[in-house]
């Protein structure tokens with residue numbers, strides 16, 4: 216169980232998250248929804264320790280991680296796939312994947328079997344540079360890098376943004392497999408409500424830095440989507 220308890224989060228003096236309470240259950244997909252600029256990315260960054268300051272508590276099982284540095288949270292099993300993917304263009308595919316392995320708790324520096332199984336294209340092109348890949352391939356690479364940390368929880372920030380429609384379905388299938396077959400806990404920031412409904416067990420809707428409604432995905436009504444997501 217991952218739990219935010221009355222969390223406020225800041226960039227310098229900008230107060231972005233307000234009194235966020237949220238429980239993310241083990242083995243489930245939790246979709247974080249809301250309009251642009253409502254704090255979804257900041258929620259993930261706060262969990263990774265990438266904002267400047269927080270008040271409140273973040274617990275991973277019984278451990279309070281809210282004041283720990285980012286690398287310790289990564290070692291505790293939380294992996295982050297950022298919006299925009301942040302691939303290192305001049306590093307090869309192999310090097311980009313192995314970057315994730317530095318967060319492994321057991322010190323192994325290897326490409327996991329799971330990555331080979333999920334991403335045959337990457338495995339067949341390990342010496343190509345990350346920068347020459349398409350958006351969809353870079354998204355796969357960013358997920359592979361996260362998996363190289365052998366995480367228990369994976370944070371995905373709009374994984375289908377800017378990706379060709381033909382590849383979107385592939386990425387969606389992989390995300391669902393990571394949860395249903397591999398057993399990873401997933402926090403998915405998503406604008407596509409239809410995918411969120413298919414993939415997620417629970418949802419949290421954000422508005423102006425607050426979680427305004429949350430619950431089982433079956434409780435997400437069209438009226439809520441309209442009220443909190445229509446532009």
Ligand SMILES: Nc1ncnc2c1ncn2[C@@H]1O[C@H](COP(=O)(O)OP(=O)(O)OP(=O)(O)O)[C@@H](O)[C@H]1O
Nearest residue numbers: 226229231249250251252253254255256257258298
């Ligand atoms: N580094 C930063 N310094 C100051 N303010 C920031 C910073 N990053 C984001 N913000 C502000 O925090 C608020 C929430 O942004 P955030 O990116 O978390 O929203 P979001 O819901 O993920 O939106 P999007 O869908 O556009 O990514 C916005 O008002 C944004 O301008």
